[in-house]
Amino acid sequence: MSKGILSDTTKCTGCLKCVSACKETNKLEDDVPRIWQKNDGLSADNWTSVIQKPDNHYVRKQCRHCLEPACVSVCPVGALQKTLSGAVIYDSKKCMGCRYCMMACPFGIPRYEWDKTVPYMQKCILCYDKIKKGGQPACTNACPNGATIFGDRNELLKIAHKRIKDNPAKYINKVWGEHEAGGTSVLYISDIDLGFLSYKTNIGNKPLPEKTAPAMESVPFTFVGMGGVMLGLNWIIKRRMDLSKEKNKKIRKIDE
Amino acid sequence: MNRVRNTKLVLWLITGLAAAVVLNRLIFGLGITTNLDDATPWGIWIGFKLGLVALAAGGFVVTAIYYIIKREEFHPLVKPAVLIGFLGYISFVSSLIFDLGLPWNIWHMIIYWNPRSPLFEVGWCVMIYTTVLLLEFSPVPLEKYSRYAKARNFLMKYRFILVLLGIMLSTLHQSSLGTLFMIMPFRLYPLWYSHILPVQFFISAIAMGITMVAFAELTVSWLYRRRPQSNLIEKLLSLASWVLVLYFIVKMADIIYSGSFGIIFNGKWESNLFIFEVLTSIIIPAILFLIPQLRKKKLVQWLGPLILVNGIALNRINVAGLAMSDSTGNSYTPMWTEVVLSLGIVSTAALVFLFIIENFHVWDGLLTKTEKNFTNSYPHLYTLNGWKGIPDNLNIRFHSLAFILSFAAGMFLMSGNHLHSGGVDNIKVRRATGIDTLIINGNRDDQFVIFPHQAHIERLGKDKCNLCHHFKLPDYKLNNCSDCHTSMYKPVDFFNHDWHTSVKGGNLKCNECHKAGETRSIQSAKSCDACHQNYKFALGEKATSKYFIPSYTDAMHRMCLTCHEKEQRKPQVKVLNNKRDLLNCSTCHSIQFPNNRKENLNKELNVNVQHFNNVILPK
Numbered sequence: 001m002s003k004g005i006l007s008d009t010t011k012c013t014g015c016l017k018c019v020s021a022c023k024e025t026n027k028l029e030d031d032v033p034r035i036w037q038k039n040d041g042l043s044a045d046n047w048t049s050v051i052q053k054p055d056n057h058y059v060r061k062q063c064r065h066c067l068e069p070a071c072v073s074v075c076p077v078g079a080l081q082k083t084l085s086g087a088v089i090y091d092s093k094k095c096m097g098c099r100y101c102m103m104a105c106p107f108g109i110p111r112y113e114w115d116k117t118v119p120y121m122q123k124c125i126l127c128y129d130k131i132k133k134g135g136q137p138a139c140t141n142a143c144p145n146g147a148t149i150f151g152d153r154n155e156l157l158k159i160a161h162k163r164i165k166d167n168p169a170k171y172i173n174k175v176w177g178e179h180e181a182g183g184t185s186v187l188y189i190s191d192i193d194l195g196f197l198s199y200k201t202n203i204g205n206k207p208l209p210e211k212t213a214p215a216m217e218s219v220p221f222t223f224v225g226m227g228g229v230m231l232g233l234n235w236i237i238k239r240r241m242d243l244s245k246e247k248n249k250k251i252r253k254i255d256e
Numbered sequence: 257m258n259r260v261r262n263t264k265l266v267l268w269l270i271t272g273l274a275a276a277v278v279l280n281r282l283i284f285g286l287g288i289t290t291n292l293d294d295a296t297p298w299g300i301w302i303g304f305k306l307g308l309v310a311l312a313a314g315g316f317v318v319t320a321i322y323y324i325i326k327r328e329e330f331h332p333l334v335k336p337a338v339l340i341g342f343l344g345y346i347s348f349v350s351s352l353i354f355d356l357g358l359p360w361n362i363w364h365m366i367i368y369w370n371p372r373s374p375l376f377e378v379g380w381c382v383m384i385y386t387t388v389l390l391l392e393f394s395p396v397p398l399e400k401y402s403r404y405a406k407a408r409n410f411l412m413k414y415r416f417i418l419v420l421l422g423i424m425l426s427t428l429h430q431s432s433l434g435t436l437f438m439i440m441p442f443r444l445y446p447l448w449y450s451h452i453l454p455v456q457f458f459i460s461a462i463a464m465g466i467t468m469v470a471f472a473e474l475t476v477s478w479l480y481r482r483r484p485q486s487n488l489i490e491k492l493l494s495l496a497s498w499v500l501v502l503y504f505i506v507k508m509a510d511i512i513y514s515g516s517f518g519i520i521f522n523g524k525w526e527s528n529l530f531i532f533e534v535l536t537s538i539i540i541p542a543i544l545f546l547i548p549q550l551r552k553k554k555l556v557q558w559l560g561p562l563i564l565v566n567g568i569a570l571n572r573i574n575v576a577g578l579a580m581s582d583s584t585g586n587s588y589t590p591m592w593t594e595v596v597l598s599l600g601i602v603s604t605a606a607l608v609f610l611f612i613i614e615n616f617h618v619w620d621g622l623l624t625k626t627e628k629n630f631t632n633s634y635p636h637l638y639t640l641n642g643w644k645g646i647p648d649n650l651n652i653r654f655h656s657l658a659f660i661l662s663f664a665a666g667m668f669l670m671s672g673n674h675l676h677s678g679g680v681d682n683i684k685v686r687r688a689t690g691i692d693t694l695i696i697n698g699n700r701d702d703q704f705v706i707f708p709h710q711a712h713i714e715r716l717g718k719d720k721c722n723l724c725h726h727f728k729l730p731d732y733k734l735n736n737c738s739d740c741h742t743s744m745y746k747p748v749d750f751f752n753h754d755w756h757t758s759v760k761g762g763n764l765k766c767n768e769c770h771k772a773g774e775t776r777s778i779q780s781a782k783s784c785d786a787c788h789q790n791y792k793f794a795l796g797e798k799a800t801s802k803y804f805i806p807s808y809t810d811a812m813h814r815m816c817l818t819c820h821e822k823e824q825r826k827p828q829v830k831v832l833n834n835k836r837d838l839l840n841c842s843t844c845h846s847i848q849f850p851n852n853r854k855e856n857l858n859k860e861l862n863v864n865v866q867h868f869n870n871v872i873l874p875k
Binding site for chain 2 (some may be wrong): 032100199213
């Protein structure tokens with residue numbers, strides 16, 4: 001049962017109640033703009049933000065909880081996990097601070113506690129403790145307009161398509177997150193283009209871990225293959241050297 | 257001429273600077289000691305580390321040439337190559353300590369596995385390969401001690417296996433370092449992104465490793481005034497040139513195949529960087545090394561490797577972050593600390609390198625310090641033991657002094673203000689504009705708070721100014737919040753010491769505020785209200801000995817919210833709850849100027865509030 005969130009930007013009024021609910025639930029500190037922050041409002045103390053776009057458009061930004069997350073596949077110590085419930089969760093006890101997850105995320109979600117002497121990565125975990133017990137995340141619970149709703153991913157997809165079908169003039173005919181990067185648990189429908197949510201507007205529909213998979217799968221073969229090639233090479237060269245030695249001996253014998 | 261001494265002096269100076277950076281990095285965290293940020297979490301350090309690993313590739317290439325392909329003439333370079341490899345890996349691992357956020361968790365890779373991660377594979381390979389290199393090299397120091405003869409013989413016996421294992425492991429992680437970046441096609445500029453990045457990394461590492469061994473042979477010969485083995489250097493350079501040709505073919509074929517050949521010459525910054533990189537990492541060195549007449553020349557043997565090493569290091573730095581600013585929209589320039597720390601790691605490694613070759617038999621024809629006939633056979637090498645006849649221990653003092661001085665310089669260069677800022681920019685607060693309705697510019701683009709000043713005066717009463725304005729100064733009506741709360745997000749010290757000692761400010765003498773006989777600090781000073789009886793703080797706080805005033809944002813929030821909370825509780829406001837919720841941030845913070853800024857500025861001056869969307873002003 002993969003859960004997810006559907007955000008409808010046409011319903012969002014930018015009240016930021018999701019942001020403050022998130023802060024309260026996850027006990028995040030007050031947000032102060034630091035030199036290392038990006039201007040999308042996310043930070044180590046802000047796991048979700050509302051981006052203001054011209055003409056009263058508000059777009060909520062948060063972790064997309066990809067179906068095949070790049071961050072999970074690259075973490076060398078497995079500190080990030082994709083759970084059955086859909087949430088991508090983080091185990092700070094395992095983390096060693098390599099920041100590869102931040103590099104690999106196509107949406108630029110993971111943030112770092114750059115000011116701390118003992119820094120951790122920070123990102124939305126879909127209120128894993130709550131959804132595990134059958135509840136819903138703090139943000140969707142706090143939304144007064146139903147602009148961001150929680151539910152089963154498949155059902156959310158149905159709702160999204162239904163809304164677009166019922167009101168084709170209002171929406172752009174696309175559910176963001178349905179296929180992008182192999183699909184994400186957090187979906188969007190909108191009347192403006194949401195390409196700005198990822199680094200490149202078109203990141204493709206293939207899951208990102210597939211990009212490294214062939215190289216990683218060939219690792220054992222490379223290892224054994226290289227050893228084989230080297231041994232073979234060594235054998236041939238040795239043999240040739242032995243042969244030439246014998247030849248020399250023979251020549252010497254003939255000479256004698 | 258004291259080549260060794262002066263070279264070591266430079267190395268110690270850089271190491272001292274880097275040590276200061278390391279100390280600050282470990283205390284204050286990554287954010288303020290580097291220019292890394294949320295969009296560029298990997299910077300020049302990673303690129304530099306990838307360069308170090310490529311540089312250390314000489315270890316496996318030369319052993320392969322000697323043990324596998326059985327080219328006996330390379331024997332004199334086997335030990336140096338293994339030493340370079342070993343030190344390269346040691347410095348790679350130790351530089352991780354400053355780059356990782358939680359370096360004490362580095363061993364977690366051993367117990368928590370994620371075989372899908374290229375970094376996991378690199379980590380394991382590096383761990384094992386560093387051990388292999390240690391075992392490969394340890395016969396050299398063990399040679400000195402006869403009681404370890406058994407262990408040495410054992411290692412020598414199984415050398416071939418170690419070498420073979422080393423080659424296999426190197427192949428894996430040299431290429432896997434390229435795999436690291438295959439998951440981020442959205443970050444990397446298309447000229448660098450490739451499906452065969454691992455292959456490219458592997459080939460270029462071989463070229464860099466070979467050249468580095470040749471360069472080390474040349475440098476060590478220059479330092480200790482021995483004749484370099486020119487025939488071997490030439491052979492290595494010629495080999496490197498063919499590897500470079502292969503690298504060029506692979507790289508170009510890949511770019512043409514992926515269809516991004518056209519963007520090489522599009523004049524963009526990244527494209528020009530690519531051209532520069534290809535010139536320095538492939539074309540120039542390849543031409544220099546390919547032509548036999550050229551590679552015989554001393555100048556070419558010196559310059560060529562330098563160009564190549566820098567070129568390939570640049571390639572690693574480009575892949576690791578420099579070539580990403582186009583897609584992330586985030587410009588990253590390394591801070592001086594990052595550059596110094598990178599150089600410091602190499603300098604430290606070089607110092608260890610020099611120590612080892614001076615004390616153990618690594619280089620053929622280079623006697624070690626402990627050998628009896630050392631000074632007699634090589635009088636010109638006396639520089640090794642002393643300087644101008646000064647004994648060795650003075651030399652050590654000289655270098656220690658250099659280290660300490662440059663460490664102090666490094667500490668001095670780290671700006672205290674910056675270190676203690678916690679990464680908060682010092683944004684100066686400007687005076688709010690408007691008369692009856694203040695437009696409070698929060699200094700974030702197009703984010704304004706409209707404060708109906710006149711309406712507040714009318715509601716609160718005309719003599720209640722001190723509810724908000726703290727000071728009853730003669731012209732208190734003109735007092736602006738930003739006069740004292742000068743910084744947007746940082747708490748500041750509002751006591752102006754210079755003003756109080758100036759003629760205009762009362763020309764106060766020390767003893768008038770500080771108690772006689774005590775240290776003149778904030779603690780020993782009078783509090784403000786001892787002199788200024790009329791100073792009132794809005795929230796009922798008295799002027800105490802604490803001179804810190806909250807940042808502008810904190811002050812405004814505290815000031816507005818306390819009153820808003822009070823007002824919200826009144827019954828008549830609750831009726832209007834749907835219309836304006838006084839406790840909702842967006843009641844004040846949702847004003848957005850339309851895109852055309854110029855037009856807005858005029859409107860800002862006219863204070864025509866009607867055009868602001870989404871704001872409900874009190875009647």
